[in-house]
Amino acid sequence: MALTFESFLGSVGLSGTEAQSLTGAYVGKSSSPLALACQVAQLCLGQDNVHTAPLNQTLVDENWSQVVISEPYCILQPSNTNDVSNAVKIISYFQVKFAVRSGGHSPNPGFSSIGQGGVLLDLQKLDQIVLSSDKSVASLGPGGRWGDVISTLDAQGATVIGGRIPDVGVGGLILGGGFSHYSGEFGLAADNVKNFEIVLADGTVTAANAALNSDLFWALKGGGPNFGIVTRFDLNTVPVGxxxxxxxxxxxxxxxxxxxxxxxxxxxxxxxxxxxxxxxxxxxxxxxxxxxxxxxxxxxxxxxxxxxxxxxxxxxxxxxxxxxxxxxxxxxxxxxxxxxxxxxxxxxxxxxxxxxxxxxxxxxxxxxxxxxxxxxxxxxxxxxxxxxxxxxxxxxxxxxxxxxxxxxxxxxxxxxxxxxxxxxxxxxxxxxxxxxxxxxxxxxxxxxxxxxxxxxxxxxxGAYGDDNVAKLKEIALKYDKNRVFQTLQNGGFLLSEVN
Ligand SMILES: Cc1cc2nc3c(=O)[nH]c(=O)nc-3n(C[C@H](O)[C@H](O)[C@H](O)COP(=O)(O)OP(=O)(O)OC[C@H]3O[C@@H](n4cnc5c(N)ncnc54)[C@H](O)[C@@H]3O)c2cc1C
CATH class of the missing domain: 3.40.462.20 (Vanillyl-alcohol Oxidase; Chain A, domain 3)
Structure with a gap:
């Protein structure tokens, strides 16, 4: 059953006077869904984490290639997993178009950028780099850059399969496979993920690993942005000194x-x-x-x-x-x-x-x-x-x-x-x-x-083979039954476009 507006606001942690003013705007239809989505996000994530017009140009311009740069209606910069969960609930509720940007290094227009018709989720504040005490697992935020990841781990005598060029982002590289100098020896970056933390289309935060949601775990190793927003990658370190x-x-x-x-x-x-x-x-x-x-x-x-x-x-x-x-x-x-x-x-x-x-x-x-x-x-x-x-x-x-x-x-x-x-x-x-x-x-x-x-x-x-494509589509439907990531997402290698 569809959520009422009041219960939706409650689900993202809003109530009282804030909720009343929004309810007035929504019920009276004085605001567009996009404007309201950004307004609700501002209340949930805080003013500092939601940018509206006039946007800071440096933030807009952060994509690697000028070809893809576009000015979104608003920019959401979640500072933790709960913020990402609320952002996804808001996007799903208002059915607004969105794009997700980690390092912004995709040169493909609309993959990690969006124009006035949608919101940009910029993950750069999720940039943690934490090495486990036994140095076997590095937990990485999607918004980090490989240069910081590799140098931080290097200083602690560890490394992971990841990007070769410092500026490239963590999130997009791992979700697309992730080829490193050591991939011939240890496989792609995605093959070395022990656990993904992911926010699904309904805002649920879950883990995907060999024991839990193992089908999703398999799909995330190269299946692109079709299943949710990954908020943490736990990568096994590799014995390269x-x-x-x-x-x-x-x-x-x-x-x-x-x-x-x-x-x-x-x-x-x-x-x-x-x-x-x-x-x-x-x-x-x-x-x-x-x-x-x-x-x-x-x-x-x-x-x-x-x-x-x-x-x-x-x-x-x-x-x-x-x-x-x-x-x-x-x-x-x-x-x-x-x-x-x-x-x-x-x-x-x-x-x-x-x-x-x-x-x-x-x-x-x-x-x-x-x-x-x-x-x-x-x-x-x-x-x-x-x-x-x-x-x-x-x-x-x-x-x-x-x-x-x-x-x-x-x-x-x-x-x-x-x-x-x-x-x-x-x-x-x-x-x-x-x-x-x-x-x-x-x-x-x-x-x-x-x-x-x-x-x-x-x-x-499409080149992964018919069986793999069929399996990916089945898994996507299981975890995102309304196909939020395949239809509301502005761009990316989306399963909805693969026959
Ligand atoms: C100079 C250069 C060097 C490169 N070197 C390598 C290399 O050594 N090895 C290699 O494998 N590739 C390499 N690449 C390719 C690179 O991995 C891809 O461009 C990748 O998409 C970049 O990741 P990003 O986070 O910067 O991308 P973004 O542009 O931010 O994102 C790319 C895609 O991933 C999606 N996405 C990003 N983060 C998330 C998330 N957390 N959850 C869900 N979806 C998400 C975005 O929505 C978008 O569709 C290189 C690219 C460049 C330009």
């Missing part, structure tokens, strides 16, 4: 040599799952990061790279920690250009396929660079079979990741002018089409799409 890394820069003329070395390592060296390679092919140069999860100098797994002649050694072989590596990557990741995008494709390992798609991409990316100034990268992320096997061993996930050695291609794209949006995006769209066309022709294509690299028009959940 001191590590070895080296960063070398090559000329673009060496692209084929570098790709050959990469493929040789993928086929042979990568069986040592402590080794991983970050390969970033830019328009002006190629950067190769060799990372080994133990303090071994010049690990033999990387032998194919040692015979290449580098243009420059950006970071000589170094014994460090995940914390020092993350700081280093943060310095190299800063970009002053404000419009961004990324995109995903997967394939089996094949040197000729890599070279052919690279040549196709480079020709187009150079032309568009000439006309728009856009910088684009061509990144091949190595995915050993062990990554998927770790996920299965840790209870399974819905992502349907192939249990074979393969790669997840992605691109980071930076540009300046809105008038160039389409021309710039077209390069990556054409490139993913080319991965598919050549890959299918050569029996090297894999339909899997990594959600955290997928662009707005791609369908990563």
């Amino acid at each position: 001191q590590i070895w890394y080296q960063v070398t820069v090559y000329s673009v003329d060496q692209a084929h040599e570098v790709l050959d070395a990469f493929v040789e390592w993928q086929n042979n060296g990568a069986s040592d799952v402590k080794s991983t390679v970050a390969l970033i092919m830019g328009l002006q140069s190629i950067t190769v990061g060799l990372i080994y999860s133990e303090p071994t100098e010049q690990p033999s797994a990387f032998a194919p790279f040692y015979s290449l002649t580098a243009l420059a050694v950006a970071v000589p072989g170094t014994i460090g920690t995940n914390g020092s590596l993350t700081i280093l990557l943060g310095m190299s990741a800063s970009s002053t250009i404000e419009r961004h995008d990324y995109r995903a494709a997967s394939s089996r390992i094949d040197s000729q396929l890599y070279k052919d798609v690279y040549a196709f991409w480079r020709e187009r990316a150079l032309v568009v660079h000439g006309t728009t100034g856009a910088n684009q990268t061509f990144c091949i992320q190595p995915v050993p079979a062990n990554l998927a096997e770790e996920g299965i061993a840790k209870g399974g996930n819905p992502m349907g990741i192939p249990t074979e050695n393969h790669q997840w291609w992605t691109t980071l794209i930076d540009w300046t002018n809105a008038s160039d949006d389409e021309a710039v995006r077209q390069v990556s769209i054409d490139t993913t089409n080319q991965w598919k066309a050549l890959g299918e022709e050569r029996k090297l294509w894999l339909p899997h799409l990594f959600m955290n690299d997928a662009s707005r028009d791609q369908n990563p959940i």
Whole structure:
């Protein structure tokens, strides 16, 4: 039975004179549901946690890409789980559109931003980082950033599978899977979650883990924003202490040599799952990061790279920690250009396929660079079979990741002018089409799409496989029978859009 307005106000902790004034506004229909939702939220969450017009522009602008920035009707900044619960009850009751933002690093419009037609739930005040006394579990708030998480844990001699770049948010990265340098050895970030604390569509706060709500636990490991708002991730720490890394820069003329070395390592060296390679092919140069999860100098797994002649050694072989590596990557990741995008494709390992798609991409990316100034990268992320096997061993996930050695291609794209949006995006769209066309022709294509690299028009959940999609839909309906998260949520990889 639907709640009366008075009992709804009681359910979010309001009564007395506050409730009476709101009842007058609601019953007299003098306010829109959106205005009332923001007004009720102000009374529940406090004035400091609910921002209405004129909004603080810095708060509005916090998304990573200018492409997605939009000014919501109001911004709710819950400061604890109870605030999130009340916010969700308010959204459900007034049936208002909403978006959820943790770190705001999705470049997909409307995923973690919304315009005047809705409210933005900004989770940045939920940024706790607490390591258990035995250092086995790190409890993280969704609104934290990976740089703070990794450095805080590093100082205590612990680490987790998480983001590689400091500014990226905790919430979105884990819910989309979460690929780290150590994923080949330990699985994705989501695979290493011990427990989720989640607020469901009716405002209920619950846990999801192997023993409680185990179906929801499975679904949350890569199922995106379809089930509720996660307010805490309890992540098992991983036994990575001191590590070895080296960063070398090559000329673009060496692209084929570098790709050959990469493929040789993928086929042979990568069986040592402590080794991983970050390969970033830019328009002006190629950067190769060799990372080994133990303090071994010049690990033999990387032998194919040692015979290449580098243009420059950006970071000589170094014994460090995940914390020092993350700081280093943060310095190299800063970009002053404000419009961004990324995109995903997967394939089996094949040197000729890599070279052919690279040549196709480079020709187009150079032309568009000439006309728009856009910088684009061509990144091949190595995915050993062990990554998927770790996920299965840790209870399974819905992502349907192939249990074979393969790669997840992605691109980071930076540009300046809105008038160039389409021309710039077209390069990556054409490139993913080319991965598919050549890959299918050569029996090297894999339909899997990594959600955290997928662009707005791609369908990563659809690529998880029919059985996983059917199961995800069933679980979503069980925990959110009115499909609040699939229909009122402004954007995101929503199950309601997957056939
Ligand atoms: C520079 C850069 C580096 C990156 N590096 C990596 C990497 O190393 N590994 C990797 O896997 N990915 C990486 N990514 C991709 C990144 O994981 C995704 O963009 C992710 O969505 C960002 O998380 P966020 O919290 O910042 O995102 P947001 O934009 O805040 O959210 C993204 C989506 O998740 C939803 N969401 C966020 N928090 C919650 C929550 N608590 N409950 C429910 N739904 C929620 C949002 O509604 C939205 O749909 C990188 C991206 C960039 C731009």
